[in-house]
Amino acid sequence: ADHGRSATFLTELKNKVERCTTPVVVAGDFNLIRRASDKSSPNVDRVRMRLFNDCIADLALREIARVGARFMWMNK
Template structure:
């Protein structure tokens, strides 16, 4: 994935969530990771990971825990 605009995406997400006057659910596959352990390789962009986690914290979002499969995708 091209992450050249990840910061722009997160800024837009922040603007939209902050405009909400009621509780919201923000679903989606953002193709960003929160933790290095989510990667199958040691190639981790810690700056982008921190930006994503800071955005989540700044907006007081909570991750809904998954039950069952570790990932939302499959190669089968």
């Protein structure tokens, strides 16, 4: 995935959610990770991970825990 626009995406998401005047649910596959342990390889972009976690914290979002497999997909 091209993460060249991840920061822009998170800024847009934050702006949209902050403008909401009613409760909101944010859901989707953002192709971003919260923790290094969420990845099946050691290649972790900690800056992008921090941006994602900061966005979640700033918006006071809560993650719904997955049940089942550790990863959603693998390259093998």
